Amino acid sequence: MTDQIHRTLGLTDEELEKIIEILKREPNHLELAMYSVMWSEHCSYKSSRIHLKRLPIEGEHVLVGPGENAGVIDVGDDIAIAIRIESHNHPSYIEPYQGAATGVGGIIRDIFTMGARPIAIMDPLRFGPLEDARSKWVAEGVISGISGYGNSVGVPNIGGETVFDQTYIGNPLVNVLCIGILPKDRLVLGQASGVGNLAVLLGATTGRDGIGGVSVLASAGFGDDEEDADKRPSVQVGDPFEEKRLIECCLELLDAGLVVGIQDLGGAGLSCAASETASRGGVGMDFDVSAVPQRELGMHPYEIMTSESQERMLAIVTPDNLGQVTEISKKWEIRSSVVGKVTEGGLLRIMDGLNGAVLGEVPAVSLHEDAPLYERPIAPPNDLQSFQEETAEQLPEPEDLGADLVSLLSNLEWITSQYDSQLFLNTVVGPGGNAAVLRLKDPVTNQETGRGLAVTTDGNHRWCAINPRVGTAMTVAEAVLNLACVGAEPRALVNCLNFGNPENPTVMWQLSEAVDGMSEACREFDLPVVGGNVSLYNESQGTNIDPTPIVGVIGVIDNLDAPPPGKKWAEGDRLIVIGPEPEGLSGSAWAFAQGHRKGILGELDYDLHKKICAITRELVQKRLVTAVHDVSVGGLGVATAEMAIASGIGCSLARIPSHEALFSESSSRVVLAVNPDELTNVEEILTAAEVPKARIGLAHGDRFTIKGLLDLELQDMKNKWESHLPAAFEGGTTQG
Amino acid sequence: MIPTIGVVVFPGSNCEQDAVEAVKELGAEALLLWHGSPEIGDIDGIIIPGGFAHGDYLRPGAIARFSPAMESIVDFAEKGGPVVGICNGFQVLTEVGLLPGALQKNIGLKFLCKTVNLKIESTNSVLTSRTNVGDALKIPINHFEGNYTCSEETLNELRNNDRILLTYEENPNGSMGNIAGICNEERNVVGLMPHPERACHDLLGSTDGKPLLQSFLESANV
Numbered sequence: 001m002t003d004q005i006h007r008t009l010g011l012t013d014e015e016l017e018k019i020i021e022i023l024k025r026e027p028n029h030l031e032l033a034m035y036s037v038m039w040s041e042h043c044s045y046k047s048s049r050i051h052l053k054r055l056p057i058e059g060e061h062v063l064v065g066p067g068e069n070a071g072v073i074d075v076g077d078d079i080a081i082a083i084r085i086e087s088h089n090h091p092s093y094i095e096p097y098q099g100a101a102t103g104v105g106g107i108i109r110d111i112f113t114m115g116a117r118p119i120a121i122m123d124p125l126r127f128g129p130l131e132d133a134r135s136k137w138v139a140e141g142v143i144s145g146i147s148g149y150g151n152s153v154g155v156p157n158i159g160g161e162t163v164f165d166q167t168y169i170g171n172p173l174v175n176v177l178c179i180g181i182l183p184k185d186r187l188v189l190g191q192a193s194g195v196g197n198l199a200v201l202l203g204a205t206t207g208r209d210g211i212g213g214v215s216v217l218a219s220a221g222f223g224d225d226e227e228d229a230d231k232r233p234s235v236q237v238g239d240p241f242e243e244k245r246l247i248e249c250c251l252e253l254l255d256a257g258l259v260v261g262i263q264d265l266g267g268a269g270l271s272c273a274a275s276e277t278a279s280r281g282g283v284g285m286d287f288d289v290s291a292v293p294q295r296e297l298g299m300h301p302y303e304i305m306t307s308e309s310q311e312r313m314l315a316i317v318t319p320d321n322l323g324q325v326t327e328i329s330k331k332w333e334i335r336s337s338v339v340g341k342v343t344e345g346g347l348l349r350i351m352d353g354l355n356g357a358v359l360g361e362v363p364a365v366s367l368h369e370d371a372p373l374y375e376r377p378i379a380p381p382n383d384l385q386s387f388q389e390e391t392a393e394q395l396p397e398p399e400d401l402g403a404d405l406v407s408l409l410s411n412l413e414w415i416t417s418q419y420d421s422q423l424f425l426n427t428v429v430g431p432g433g434n435a436a437v438l439r440l441k442d443p444v445t446n447q448e449t450g451r452g453l454a455v456t457t458d459g460n461h462r463w464c465a466i467n468p469r470v471g472t473a474m475t476v477a478e479a480v481l482n483l484a485c486v487g488a489e490p491r492a493l494v495n496c497l498n499f500g501n502p503e504n505p506t507v508m509w510q511l512s513e514a515v516d517g518m519s520e521a522c523r524e525f526d527l528p529v530v531g532g533n534v535s536l537y538n539e540s541q542g543t544n545i546d547p548t549p550i551v552g553v554i555g556v557i558d559n560l561d562a563p564p565p566g567k568k569w570a571e572g573d574r575l576i577v578i579g580p581e582p583e584g585l586s587g588s589a590w591a592f593a594q595g596h597r598k599g600i601l602g603e604l605d606y607d608l609h610k611k612i613c614a615i616t617r618e619l620v621q622k623r624l625v626t627a628v629h630d631v632s633v634g635g636l637g638v639a640t641a642e643m644a645i646a647s648g649i650g651c652s653l654a655r656i657p658s659h660e661a662l663f664s665e666s667s668s669r670v671v672l673a674v675n676p677d678e679l680t681n682v683e684e685i686l687t688a689a690e691v692p693k694a695r696i697g698l699a700h701g702d703r704f705t706i707k708g709l710l711d712l713e714l715q716d717m718k719n720k721w722e723s724h725l726p727a728a729f730e731g732g733t734t735q736g
Numbered sequence: 737m738i739p740t741i742g743v744v745v746f747p748g749s750n751c752e753q754d755a756v757e758a759v760k761e762l763g764a765e766a767l768l769l770w771h772g773s774p775e776i777g778d779i780d781g782i783i784i785p786g787g788f789a790h791g792d793y794l795r796p797g798a799i800a801r802f803s804p805a806m807e808s809i810v811d812f813a814e815k816g817g818p819v820v821g822i823c824n825g826f827q828v829l830t831e832v833g834l835l836p837g838a839l840q841k842n843i844g845l846k847f848l849c850k851t852v853n854l855k856i857e858s859t860n861s862v863l864t865s866r867t868n869v870g871d872a873l874k875i876p877i878n879h880f881e882g883n884y885t886c887s888e889e890t891l892n893e894l895r896n897n898d899r900i901l902l903t904y905e906e907n908p909n910g911s912m913g914n915i916a917g918i919c920n921e922e923r924n925v926v927g928l929m930p931h932p933e934r935a936c937h938d939l940l941g942s943t944d945g946k947p948l949l950q951s952f953l954e955s956a957n958v
Binding site for chain 1: 747748750751753754757758772774788790791792793799846847849850876878880931933934935937938939940941
């Protein structure tokens with residue numbers, strides 16, 4: 001009976017055997033469908049779990065670590081912050097608007113299911129170059145989707161990053177991070193408890209959207225166009241208005257203490273929600289498919305259990321509280337239906353009526369905990385040695401250095417202005433800053449605490465393509481430095497690991513190396529990992545994407561009485577670079593722009609990096625600098641150019657002898673702009689801290705000059721920076 | 737006497753807490769008015785805040801006009817009570833007929849969130865009484881449908897009767913006459929697309945929203 005069916009559902013023969021072992025009999029179709037979605041790569045992390053174990057998860061501020069719907073940290077004053085990042089890559093290639101929109105919806109649900117009010121999102125995005133027609137279509141749709149859903153549901157988008165590269169042709173990456181705020185005592189976990197309690201389904205009706213999404217889309221790569229068209233019904237469709245009402249309804253239920261446990265429905269739909277709540281609570285559940293409000297006629301039980309219809313939550317409620325729950329749901333125009341009952345023993349029974357026929361019956365824990373754990377073969381690429389020998393320093397000197405620099409500059413406002421970044425009156429630094437900065441207000445009284453939160457997302461496929469371990473460590477280091485630039489101490493990290501096909505040993509090697517790099521860096525920076533997401537099978541036509549681990553790091557600013565210095569320097573400021581000498585060009589944006597994607601990365605000097613972060617934090621907190629910008633993508637050239645453009649004031653720089661010094665992206669460097677009156681003081685502080693430093697020039701005038709290297713007109717640079725994206729998206733400038 | 741401002745909440749509204757916060761910072765009392773109840777209580781002024789009331793289904797503001805609270809609000813307005821509609825609130829006021837014209841899609845066909853330069857054109861309204869004609873204000877806009885449109889006749893009427901309160905220095909959305917905000921004949925009902933409540937705190941980049949809200953609170957305090 002189950003001869004080939006398990007294979008069409010994405011299960012291997014071994015996995016079928018394991019199921020038979022667990023059930024002590026053959027599974028029926030419904031049970032097979034549930035295992036196939038729950039044991040898919042996207043839901044079970046079967047290829048990556050063994051590596052993720054190496055990440056450090058302990059920290060003094062951690063209230064909830066990985067394994068729940070979101071990580072939660074203590075930020076003082078009895079306030080907690082929930083944070084999570086998720087990917088919605090494959091659906092966004094098939095149906096960009098809805099793929100991205102439902103990505104936003106999904107991550108927001110993960111946050112408010114913890115009892116937190118979602119207060120901000122960030123979107124690290126990766127697309128193919130805009131010259132590629134499909135990549136442009138995908139990018140436009142994704143940005144519209146994030147805008148349409150995020151703005152409507154009422155959560156501000158405070159930053160993110162967008163990178164365009166050929167590695168993402170056919171495989172866009174849409175990662176979305178969300179943070180939410182809650183009083184510590186409103187924290188609720190996604191577990192069922194109390195035999196006899198009721199499972200109440202809240203929110204949208206259940207249709208056929210996304211059926212098999214996690215197994216069909218997220219667990220397989222993309223082939224030719226015809227096949228892809230078949231995958232379209234698997235993309236879920238979102239309704240932000242429903243979600244907004246659902247947020248208000250759930251928070252009201254939680255405030256009133258009416259809910260024992262609550263879980264959002266995402267990948268694998270009801271199968272996941274029912275089994276995870278039961279499994280976490282060590283109980284069983286009788287689940288009544290006939291009670292699930294349906295959007296379409298003739299739905300089969302397996303469709304109901306695996307549907308990924310959006311905007312649904314499963315709440316565990318005592319029978320006494322059911323009346324009030326129904327009342328509050330009605331007020332918010334949210335459907336509520338009793339769909340199950342918590343039972344003893346641990347079995348998840350799918351039934352047709354709570355006293356009716358049992359359609360399927362599996363141990364809840366087996367769907368969740370017994371998912372296969374793979375130890376896939378790992379092997380570094382066999383041409384690694386020659387790859388490392390082809391360093392980018394060997395590239396010929398650029399013919400037009402100025403043009404090369406300007407080609408790396410791009411104003412992202414075309415994208416970020418489509419997002420509401422200001423709702424809730426918290427945003428002190430929004431998109432475009434070194435890191436996003438929010439006021440921290442008490443979630444109950446709305447009183448200002450005088451402190452702030454800082455959040456950044458970072459990821460660099462070029463560094464990771466050269467060396468996944470060092471590249472990932474550098475990514476974490478960059479995030480910590482970004483926070484230092486706004487005066488924040490980092491508290492926790494979440495990650496989204498976007499990689500290719502795990503059946504390829506080189507990809508597994510990249511994943512394992514990246515985990516090692518992240519692990520090492522997190523331990524050095526005392527940064528616990530409170531959550532993560534893995535997206536595999538990002539390959540198309542047999543080509544895997546460059547390894548792209550993306551991190552989100554959140555920190556706290558102790559005193560936010562004024563906005564931190566940004567990137568705008570003032571006329572007459574002295575410019576200082578702190579940190580080591582720039583070294584190496586491999587993995588730099590400049591090298592990749594020349595088509596050079598090989599080479600080697602220098603190891604990160606953790607002690608020095610921590611010193612640089614500490615001193616930057618101190619100078620920023622004491623407001624001793626006019627402007628500050630860390631050096632990363634595009635090296636010192638892009639960092640200083642961005643500061644000049646932001647200020648409308650040029651500069652005269654020196655002591656940058658070559659294109660290597662200009663474009664190197666080696667870590668731990670920061671550009672400081674200092675008022676001449678503060679210069680002595682600042683330099684004394686730097687000397688006392690034994691921080692390597694170099695005066696590189698002066699902010700003034702209307703030209704951007706580097707002695708012996710280049711001399712550009714600032715207005716011209718600014719025009720090109722401004723028109724880069726609008727021209728690429730609209731094929732013309734926004735000016736008439 | 738401290739005025740009490742009622743801030744209407746529809747399903748889908750999202751700027752109501754921001755409006756409450758801004759009003760309270762300026763020394764007034766504020767309370768939320770649930771759309772489903774015709775009881776608005778003893779309030780001195782009404783704010784219809786920004787957001788996506790009823791999901792912007794059909795047209796922004798089209799369904800909100802039928803909420804039970806709206807009847808009482810129209811009544812309040814007709815009796816001379818000060819009412820300001822911000823962004824989605826402006827859309828609601830045009831749908832319910834308290835203000836003329838309509839807000840169509842931005843000319844760029846994209847959502848736009850940015851701080852813009854506004855100019856005070858008239859101080860003769862509950863929102864602009866404490867300002868000066870010609871004042872420049874930096875206030876954020878945040879909308880997809882902010883393109884103010886009306887008939888030639890209406891535009892002339894607005895112009896001739898000093899009912900255009902705020903204009904954009906650089907038109908971001910295609911609005912006729914660069915209109916950012918207008919008032920009714922009696923000058924007690926005002927609609928504007930920019931968000932003054934988002935410009936009331938130094939930390940957030942601008943405090944130019946304060947004179948507008950202060951004017952409003954003063955009118956409510958009469």
